[in-house]
Amino acid sequence: MKLYLAVFALLVAAQCHKLFIGDQVLRINAESEEQIQLLKELEDDEGWELDFWTYPVSTDLPVDIHVPSASLHAAKSFLHLHNISFTVMINNVQVRNSFIQISILAAHANLVSKVHIGFSYENRPMYVLKFSTGGNKRPAIWIDAGIHAREWVSTASAVWMANKMATDYGVDPSVTSLLGRMDVYLMVVTNPDGYAYTHTSNRMWRKTRSINAGSVCRGVDPNRNWDAGFGGPGASKNPCSDSYHGPSAQSEIEVKNVVDLVKNHGNFKAFISIHSYSQLLMYPYGYSCNNIPDQAELGTVGRSAVQALSSLYGTSYRVGSICRIIYQASGGSIDWSYDIGIKYSFAFELRDTGRYGFLLPANQIIPTASETWLGLKYIMKYVRDNS
Amino acid sequence: MNWFCFVWTVLFSMVWQCPAAPSTPSPTAPGSTAQDEVECPSNCVLLIYSNRSTSEAQDPLVMTSTELNPDHYEAQRAAHAVRYYLNTLYGTPFRQLSFSKVHQARTEDLGEAGMKYLLEISVKDSLNKSSEKLCSAEVVYPRGETQQPPKVQISCAASLQLNTSAEEEDFYKRYSAADSAVSGKDIPDSYGHVDPEMVPFWKLAGVASTFIMLNESNENTLYNLAQVAKITQLESQNGQLRLEYVVLLHDMISQEIIRWKMLVSWSPAEGVKVSDTQLLPKCHCKPPTP
Secondary structure: OHHHHHHHHHHHHHHOOOOOOOOEEEEEOOOOHHHHHHHHHHHHOHHHOOEEOOOOOOOOOOEEEEEOHHHHHHHHHHHHHOOOOEEEEEEOOOOHHHHHHHHHHHHOOOOEEEEEEEEOOOOOEEEEEEEOOOOOOOOEEEEEEOOOOOOHHHHHHHHHHHHHHHHHOOOOHHHHHHHHHOEEEEEOOOOHHHHHHHHHOOOOOOOOOOEOOOOOOEOOOOOOOOOOOOOOOOOEOOOOOOOEOOOOOOOOHHHHHHHHHHHHHOOEEEEEEEEEOOOEEEEOOOOOOOOOOOHHHHHHHHHHHHHHHHHHHOOOOEEEEHHHHOOOOOOOHHHHHHHOOOOEEEEEEEOOOOOOOOOOOHHHHHHHHHHHHHHHHHHHHHHHHOO | OOHHHHHHHHHHHHHOOOOOOOOOEEEOOOOOOOHHHHOOOOOEEEEEEOOOOOOOOOOOOOOOOOEEOOOOHHHHHHHHHHHHHHHHHHOEOOEOEEEEEEEEEEEEEOHHHOEEEEEEEEEEEOOOOOOEEEEEEEEEEOOOOOOOOOEEEEOOOHHHOOOOOHHHHHHHHHHHOOOOOOEEEEEOOOOOOOOHHHHHHHHHHHHHHHHHHHHHOOOOOOEEEEEEEEEEEEEEEOOEEEEEEEEEEEEOOOOOEEEEEEEEEEEOOOEEEEEEEEEEOEEEEOOOOO
């Protein structure tokens, strides 16, 4: 029972809802045009942060509204007052990701554990899933997803891959031999505050949610906040910018938590960050367009990984250094990891190339995760064979 | 509505034909909102985009050779400019053009006249997914402090001309009806879902956005349509369907989400036309007090 409670706490933390008890989805059956109008007005009122899953259009169609717990009493009072009937459709709204996480931890308790690495700015616990078959600080692979809040397919893919890794252990020779020698640390939601904000308020939010002294604008771009060329070209010094680097390197607690874990561990051999979108596999540097010493090797590994990825659905990726492939960007995570000696540092930008962009449809999550998994497996196998 | 914000908004839409691509936003006086003009919720503060300053832009490219790696960003950004251009010419709610790959790229520095990019790209037509056309294209980015659109030419332009499809005619007839009043918001929704009926309106937004994206393009931008924030059908005029859109454009380089309002007219005969484009200030929202 304790395990399930702990798991519940994890998935909540990982999915970053403010309270896990309380959010509800109400299904409303409007019975008159007047009621439809009232619901439309409700929709326009930003104060309650109601999330309309289906819109008030006609009395023929139900209206589903996700109501955050803070607004529940007020919303229900409003509906009662106007004699609008409703049923509670979902008690405790959880993102679909969460459900998979429960089963991963419950079913694979011997392989997977959660490591608490600290708290986010808004005090959400930050957990990383640790895949280990034993040993003490075995050489390890770091994978982070969801550092940019709006890149949902990154987090969704990470959840799928976590489950895949857990279920393939003992079945897939490559995974089995990898985990026999190395540990994998997988952080599903590296920016929990931002991720929560994309669900409640602004789907296009990117940054953390820290308060910037002297500014109305919140948040720092967590992938410009690492101690690698910090404050250089490709990051903004304006707090209102989506690429604001922050007041200083590692000013963001979310970044610092990861840095502390990786440094204290001391035995990471690979560091992989997962983003969307653009379909790219990149290696350092972002902060400079100069070649890293290991350019040739990482390029070869990258191209082979992309070949494995493409083998599934023919999805095409470009490979190159961050600076050359998309843009110069300072203060990035894999530049930092490379500069502290973690040679196999890579960044993925997942599907698509702009058609849906950040709003990738749900039916593409599993194809994206499956193909990415092949690319990731190639890299992990290579790291295992060369560490 | 706060007159200060109104003046700024009007100034922006009047002074710049092609408003300077926003670099970073700066806040207006605290407490100022312009509810009617830009639909910022009441707990939000308006941010006005400042002109692109050179210190914010990426370090100027130092080209030691004129041959470009076609997979690298310089060639890719120019290829997107070609994509925008093609869609302004041939895009419809049922037809969009894109590119699958840049095969070759090089630049020619034209000095005062600008920087010319010469590309070999594979053009994809949504109407004919199986075949791609290999085309030569040229993009000339003008020099100067203020934003001006690149000039684009492409070799296969003529071959891309097509007759109106039956699908387009049906759609046009259906929504030309006097009582047609399509409206919508957040397309696709947060989960990437688009109602089947709204798909052509979404695609139309994509095509119309390319007019703005082309206008705003330079060597330091790369735009995609992130989401349609709002769509409202207006009364048809002169046989054109007319729709007012608010779209969110994503600039990959600055990572900003930029809001634009535009008036779009379309008919199978006239194609897509865009007017009254208006850069909308960013809404910066304070979280509701718990």
